[in-house]
Amino acid sequence: MLVIAHKQLTSTYFRLSLLKRTFHRHKLTQHLLTLSQYSITTMERTVFLIAIVLALSIIQSTAIPFTEKDLESEESLKALYERWISHHGLSRDLDDKAKRFNVFKDNVKYIHEFNKQGHSYELALNKFGAMTKEEFRSTYAGSKIDHHRIRRGEARGSDSFMYEKVKSVPASVDWRLKGAVNPVKNQGQCESCWSFSTIAAVEGINYIKTNKLVSLSEQQLVDCDREQDEGCNGGLMDYAFEYIKNNGGVTTEAAYPYTAQDGTCHSSNPVVTIDGHEKVPADDEKALLKAVANQPISVSIEASGRPFQFYSKGVFSGPCGTDLDHGVAVVGYGATADGTKYWIVRNSWGSNWGEGGYIRFKRDITAKTGLCGIAMDGSYPIKTSPNPVSTGDESDIIPLDEL
Structure with missing residues (x-):
């Protein structure tokens, strides 16, 4: 082949x-x-x-390469800083430019020293180069919703696990290659990762059931799913699945575009429906494997450390904890040539982060929680009913026979 x-x-x-x-x-x-x-x-x-x-x-990789020579003096570091600013189209008149330079300098040195240690993955000087790890977490991975409360039974949904009796799975699965995953999106400076994780899973199951890849609206969830979730202040995927079910579906991205800020909910025609959602048994990577073999899965992870912030390529192996602060989607799994097993994780920080917007997580580790808590809080939508007859914009719909 x-x-x-x-x-x-x-x-x-x-x-x-x-x-x-x-x-x-x-x-x-x-x-x-x-x-x-x-x-x-x-x-x-x-x-x-x-x-x-x-x-x-x-x-899609837009990280700035640098060498040890760029770190030799303050002048060479400033030249690298200016090159980084120009590359990312940032203003050179920032009020805190001096402060930003000091942060940038610290990050560059951290990345350089990390890559010298021979890890299973590499870091790169990406668009987050002038952010402290605290700023990064509060902006991109600092959901103000307590992800752990879902493990205390507060979220509603089915108690069953439809893939419990699965006896075997393929050695590798990549839902991107099967056509079930849209291009990587960008949440911007809005803590709406939960909506992107939810929509990725719904887009995936809709494709599996209908053979149509539809780009759906994260902004509708940000604006309208307000009973439990909090828009740009964070949310949980389980509540978002419940909203989509109770709302009679979710509309397309074209009909309700993303703005990266909280807005007023407005009416829209549902295009894709789901019939509920289920939880993946917690702290069980084998259960997660069964689920991912059958559809893309929403999961929560801890993503606030500098290694995650500057991840560029390879199989991510930590360090990280299990303080769940970020929602992503697992869209496959596989293994490297040397046998290292990994999850394929779709992030929502744009295609100019990581491996084209993705990160490979080390799989089957000793801890039951999985790396960074990836096995602690997985969930997925259930779809058995047909979608509504479309009455709106179908520009985001791709029939299988047109591929």
Whole structure:
């Protein structure tokens, strides 16, 4: 299969080159729609998706490379700082520019020393280069909702686990390659990770049940799911699943665009429905494996440390704790050539973080909680009913036969 795929990649390269010119901030949805203009085989379609996933990890990385020479003097560090500011399009007239430089300098040295230690993953000087770890946590991983209360029985939902009797699973699963995952999105400076985790899981199960990949609205959850969740102040995926069920569904991203701030809830036509949700048995990576083999899963993790902040590539192995402060989606699993097992985790910090917006978490560790608590608080939507007859914008819907 890999040999055939390699040959097919060569013949598919020119199509990728042509499609790349139509990319708009790497929105894969648009590119796959463009793909419907071409006549391709099933093999080419599969190879195309593989190539896209591989390409995104390369073309979407915007970390600034640096060498030991850049750290030799204050002047060289300032030059690196200016290059970093220019690269990310930041203002050079920041009121706290001097303070930011000191933070930047500390982060650069931390990244450099960390990478010299030979870990299973590498750090890079990304867009968070001038943020302290405290600022980073409060902005991107500091949900003010207590994730642990869900483990005390306060969240409602089914007590069953539909995958309990699963006896075997594939050696690896990647829902991106199956077409069930939209391009990585960006929550911005709004603590709405919970809504992105929820929507990723709903988009996934909807694709599995309907063969249509639909980009759904996180902003609708931020604005309208207010009984338990708190918009840009945080939330929990279980409550969001319940809102979608009780609301009769959720609309598309095109119909209710993301603004990265709290807004007033406005009416919208539901496009995708779910019939409830279930919890993955806590502290059980095998149970999580069974679930992920069947659909993308929402999980909570601790994501506030500097290694996570500056993660670039490789299999993340910590250090981290289990103070759950961030919602993400597990969209697959696999193993490296040397046998290291990992989870494929979809983040919501944009495609210019990590491996094209993703991070690989070490899997099957000694702690029952899983790395960074990934096995503590998993949940997934259930879908058995058909979606409503659409009466609105279908621009975010991609029929399978058009891929």
